[in-house]
Amino acid sequence: MFKNLKNDLPASIVVFFVALPLCLGIALASGAPLFSGLIAGIIGGIFVGSLSGSHIGVSGPAAGLAAIVLAAIASLGYENFLVAVVLGGVIQLLFGILRLGIIGYYFPSSVIKGMLTGIGIIIILKQIPYFFGYDKDPEGDFAFFQIDGENTFSEIFNTISGIISGNYSLGATVIALIAMIILILWSNVLSKKGRIFQLIQGPLVAVVVGILFYVFTKDSSFVITDDHLVAVPVPDSFNSFIGQFSFPAFSAITKIEVWIAGFTIALVASLETLLCVEATDKLDPQKRVTPTNRELLAQGAGNIVSGLIGGIPITQVIVRSSANIQSGGKTKLSAIVHGFFLLISVMLIPSLLNMIPLSVLAAVLFIVGYKLAKPQLFKTMWKLGWKQFLPFIVTVLVIVFKDLLWGIGIGLVVGIVVILIKSYQNSHFLHIEENNDGSKFKMTLAEEVTFFNKGAIIKELDRLPDGSYLELDVRKTRYLDNDIIEILEDFSFKAKERDIDIKLVSERGIVENPPSYIEFFNLRKKTA
Template sequence: MFKHLAKDIPASIVVFFVALPLCLGIAVASDAPPFAGLIAGIIGGIVVGAISGSQVGVSGPAAGLAAIVLAAIASLGYEKFLVAVVLGGVIQIVFGIARAGVIGYYFPSSVIKGMLTGIGIIIILKQIPHFFGVDKDPEGDFRFNQPDGENTFTEIFNITDSIGWGSTLIAVIALLTLILWSNVLSKKGKFFTLIQGPLVAVVLGIIFYALTTGKSLEISSLHLVNVPIPDGINSFIGQFTFPDFSVIGMPEVWITGFTIALVASLETLLCVEATDKLDPEKRITPTNRELYAQGTGNILSGLIGGIPITQVIVRSSANIQSGGKTKMSAIIHGFLLLICVVLIPVVLNMIPLSVLAAILFIVGYKLAKPSTFKAMWDAGLKQFVPFIVTVIIIVFKDLLWGIGVGLALGIVMTLYQSYKNSHFLHKEDPDQGGPRLKMTLAEEVTFFNKAAIKRELEELPEGTQLELNITKTTYMDYDIIEILQDFKQKAINRNINITLVSERGTLKDPENYFQFFEQEKLHLSDNQRNIS
């Protein structure tokens, strides 16, 4: 864990500056106290980071849960909601014990890439108003339709109404600094690798704010990081909220807890899958251990007033792109959140949100590169369609809808491909005995293939000599056998002769297809035992 501190420490600083406004913004978007988001970020970094088996994943409050948390707080009240968060953590640990961590592996690669790209696009779109210093909505409010009647695009189109020139100027300077640092200076020496561009951009932002205060380019407090500033120990402790366990028997609390556990686990597992794909060293995260870690984090977060935690792709990708190598990066970022919230909240409140928007522009671009769209298009429609649908629905609806629809579409396309590939029909030149056709069935033929096979059989012309080859077939549903059995009488009436070619040889028009395939299955089983 300590071998790569030279890379983990700079990466942790970048993740800290990305996580800080997101922790605050997601809490506000969830109608929770801002301090609750910081609690979740600190626990997600220190506790979950320490327990997790992921080397580059970073956990904290997630935008994907904001709508659920918002509804739960409105329905239950905050203290009762915290009980649901604790229960959700316990249920996640039960999921881990039940070895439910494999669920994430059943999502197609096209959907995972669509999720990453969609999140990247959302990050860029949501940061455009911040970049120009005009957006009053909380950072991390990733919903397309906003409570104020606006949506993502109308907010962007209304930028020209009230551009904050100070915010815009320092954002442009920060963005140019980041590009220069990444593409030029980082290759010039070790100093430019150790000191990361985002840190320089933030320092420039603080200096700019200090120099322009009271002048025409002054940045409004609405467009600065807003960390709560305690007056003392008592004031700091007073920011914590504790759950009301007297309501633990309420069904609504348990339903909310289970919903949080299910959605948080699914979002975490998908982020783990995506993060593992981004990891340059291609390490594999133990998913059941990740559920233990997330469950433990949510229990502790709920006990002291925090909102739910998941592994978050925005922070994780920022960690990877900044050179993070081990879990120390996530842990250190958690300590940085804790130290800064306690010791230097005044300095943090001097950071312009437009500078953080410039940093997130780079993160979003790396997730949604144009080359990704080209690569998915080149991979064919089976990959591109689920990918692009996932992207569109994530941008215009939300993360879980996008993943769900993308997965459903991927399954439909797979079934359609299975429908097409159930058999191969080869037509020979007709002779005096009528046309000769050879139909070779696939390795596995299921009820999904019924329509295709039945259609081909029904369209055979009278007098056809049909050779049905099942030498490659290791599994056949009884639905298919029934089709052949039903077709037998029709074949006689239409003067169609059927020859079966199997592992055991060639058989002319068997009397009973059921009996034939039972014997064929026994024959294949004997062969498999002999091979073993």
């Protein structure tokens, strides 16, 4: 694991700077204490990272659970809610033992790519207000409709209006532009000039420059106010640090509401984790495959520990995972080290962290978002045809305008509908052969024909003219649903009335006007 330290250490620093504001913001958006988000980030990095079989996935508090957590805390109280988090972890362990991790493999590639692209677009859109030092909402509010009544685009319009009227932070904007230049220059030019520029990552340099900018501009027109800085809780002493931990009230374990909340957390967290695993495996340059059942076990264990010491629920998170991959992370060491960075920083240097401008972190996330949602990907998906593009673009749009889970769910439904349509169309093909006596029709059934294909086959059979000749070829058919056999049986009766002759061609030979399709195909199954 340590042989890739030169790659994993710089990547862990980038993930740390991406994860820090997200841990705080998601906790705030969830109605939980800020410190609970940091607990979840630390446990997700160190504990889950150690147990997980994912090489490049990073776990921590997830925006997709914010609404669920907010409602659970409001109805149960925080200590009772922590019991639900622990129960959720136990249920995830059961999911892993029952080998339910395979569920993630049943999501179409187009939906997974749409999820990544949608997340990338959201990252970019959500960071625009921070980039200009305008939005004071908590970082991590990834839903379209925000907790302050605004939405993604109204915040951008407000930012534009603020810029026009001069109501924005000049210092935050300037340092954001400087950070963006550093990041682009580092990535495209300097990283190719020498080894030192590969060991020291651009985001770290951007953050250090941001801190120096804040320190040296306090008394100037470029001053960055506290509401545009990272806000880590600063304990007065070791006792006050320990006092930030909360513990579950297990006396509430008999309440049905706690069990419902626990099951909901387990279900949503597991689904989000499995989808993230699928997505990060696709992004992995080495194309390694994460053992999904082991991942559920790791996430379940992580949620048990997080709930026991006052943390909010944990999932594998695509924003941090993609930042890890794009920063050159090779093994799980980067995720583990980022967790240690979170732990050490909140214990030893919280005041220094509170000097980091949010606009600098917005610049870092801009780069992450762009790499996830490159314009070239839209062109590529379009060229693959509507069967790939439609689920992809629907997933992207719903994620941007609603939220992650809705986008994935509706994208999956669209993908299934596309499959049904193609199954409907590809169940058979029918062509006409002209001869001196009139028209001869030939229908060849596909390898698998199910009840989904009933409508198409009935339509084609009903269109046959009276007195025609039909050759029905089932030599390639390996599975024929009983519904289809009944359709053929019914058509055989109609064919006699309409003077239509039928020749059935199978691997067993040729049968003219078979008296019973049900008997024929049942005998065919027994013979096979």
